[in-house]
Structure formats: structure tokens, C-alpha cells
Amino acid sequence: MSGAHTAVDVIRTKRDKGRLTDEQIDWIIRSYTDGDVAEEQMSALLMAIFLNGMAPTEISRWTAAMINSGIRMDLSKVGRPTVDKHSTGGVGDKISLPLAPLVAACGAAVPQLSGRGLGHTGGTLDKMEAIAGWNPMLSPEEMAAQLADLGAVICAASADLAPADRKLYALRDVTSTVESIPMISASIMSKKIAEGTDALVLDVKVGSGAFMKSHEQAAELARTMVGLGAAHGVRTSALLTDMSIPLGRAVGNAVEVAESVEVLAGGGPADVVELTIALAREMVSLAGLDVDPADVLASGKAMDSWRAMVAAQGGDPDAPLPEPKEKLLVRAAQSGVIADMDALAVGVAAWRLGAGRARKEDPVQPAAGLLCLAKPGESIEAGAPLFELHTDTPERFADAQQLLDGSVTYAPAGNAVERTGIVLETIRSV
């Protein structure tokens, strides 16, 4: 196959709701990665896929073509079962930080390749970089060696892992074609399958702070990804979890590291502990290990594993975390029970304070973020502190405060506000 004419045929097929052949998919992914298909042609194809969807066989081939665009890592010599977790992204989602060392302490190896935040959802690497000296850049050989030695690594993906996804994701970002179930599934699963893990647990977030706002959409995304994992020999399950309110009390970078360390020390907010244990149980089960992560967390072994993992990557687990130049308290507008707290508004507020970035080349402030001093279900008096805002650039306070003022709803004092458990559904391959 060759040339612009073929790209036009591929676009027309999808525009007219047709089905792409395996050959067409392999060709377009390869040619786009090599720079032989123009950005405007790929943009048109992405929009056609966004609008008309893809059949399961097309998604599977598209994913395989993205995997084949780069290296596939070999973790077979790690000497422990490998199992990873991927979250579709949420507000206050620091779970990878306590989870990777916990599952390592259970006897598995967790190759946690992570990304940086874009928009209101934070990135694991941005959070970990709040730890003095910590280095996210490991070669595939260094990563495999650390996994064999300690069982846990959190690091950046190397540039030659699914390079087609790197290019396509940037283009989806600027063509408003990100929120497509076939494209999200292929993007996430190509990277995870290329990473070489034996098993994978997906944390598919549902609610205002997530990509997928409804349970039905999230379940479809989860089923598509679980099917892709099974088709490529990776044992995969998915937990649908609530992202309508922030996870835990801390949203930002250093503040989320501090909260993760509290969890590893046996404390921390109940929802963060509940989700960490639920994901760890699923991971340990897929890895074929007979151990309860709740016991391992209580034993302190997960904390030992965290300290070793941080130190192995140049970080000082005892170094004080960065403090913001300025803090500001936002107070409750009325007395009562907090009925709801909009995760999206809280995430955007933390982002505006400097915890996140608007463009991928922007820096983040390690100390920026916020603490939710009260959460849904808790009582509060009018004028009592509700949020504590952290930033190095106080001119950002007004913007964040405005967002937070509208993010909370109250029920009359004495009312019970019931919330469901954090795990809404588990989807396993049949």
C-alpha cells in the first residue's frame, strides 16, 4: 500500500461507517508513526472513528498495530509474577503510590509505568517528583533489575514503547477526539501490553471527575479493555470506582505523597485505604498469590517496600516534602452536613493553584494543591475551615476559591448522607 490516495480510502471507509481491513489498520498506524500520513489526514480519520466507532475486531487490530509500533518489554526474568494497575484518571487519585509497594510486599512485581498530569487529573510522576532526588527516568534494563530486586518500580515509559500512541494521543488532544471508547481502550492497552506485564487491573473511574461520566459508558470501556487484555494474553480485570467526589482529602502533588505515606503507615482516609486494598486484592489474585494485602499493610512491610523503592530511584524517603509559599483557608458557607463535593471543580481548583499543567511542556509546582478538611457525610459549622489551599503563586487563590465555592452542597444538620462503597462493579474476563 502506498501514498495519500490510500489514506483517503481509509478515511472514506470510516466516514461511510465501513469496517477497516487489518491491512488498512497496519498501514495507517505504521505510516502515521513514520510521518508518511499527514496530520490533517489522521485528524480526519480520528474524527470519523470518534463519530462512527469501531468494531471489536478493528479495535483489537488497531491496538496490535500500536503495540508493534515500538518495543515490547520482556519481564520474564524478573522471577516473580508481574501485575500492574492502570487508572483512567481522577481527582486525588494517588493510589499507585501505596499500591505498588503493597503488592510488591505481597510477593508480586509491579512494573508501574506512569505518566504526567494533563488538565484536572494529576499524574503519578508529578506527585513522586515532589520527593527530593527521586528519578523517574529508568532504562528498561534498570527497571527490570529493580523489579527483580524490590518488586516495585514507578517510572516513565521509554519513548520507544508504543510510539504510535504518543503521537496519536497528542493529536487527539488538539482535535477533541480523546473521549472515544475505542481510542481510549487501544491507547491504554497498547502501552500496558507492550510493557510486558502478565496481568493487569484497571481502575475505571466513573463520575464528574472522570473521563466517563456514566456507569454505562465506564462499563463499556472496562469490558472493551478487559477483552483486549485477554486477546493479547494479559490476564485483565477492571474495577469501576466512584469518582464523583475527590478520593481522600489531599489533591495535588506533595500533599498526595504525604497522604499515601499515611496509608502505608496504617492510617489515611478510609476511602483511599478501601480502594488500595480492593485493587491490591484483585492484583494479588491475578498474580496467583495466596495472601491478604490488608494483613501485609498492617504488618508494615508495605512501608519498608515504599522506602526501598523511593531510595532505589535516588529519592530520600525521610526528606521533608516541599511546603507552599502561601496557604489560604476556604470556609463553609453554611452549617449542615456536606451532601456532595464536585470532584471536577476540586480537581480544576488544584490545577489552577499550580498542581497541574495546561500544556505538556509546562512545569508543575510540587507544593501546590489543596486539602479537603471536610468531606461528604461530615458535619460542619458555617465559617469553619472547609478547604486549605496551597500555592507558590497566591494570585491564583481567587480563581480556585471561586471554583470551590460552587463545588459543595449541604444537607440540613442531623441528616444522614449515605454514600455507596467506592467499588461500584468488578468486570472480569469470562
Ligand code: URA
Ligand atoms: N489515558 C491514556 O493513556 N490514553 C487515553 O486515551 C486516555 C487516558
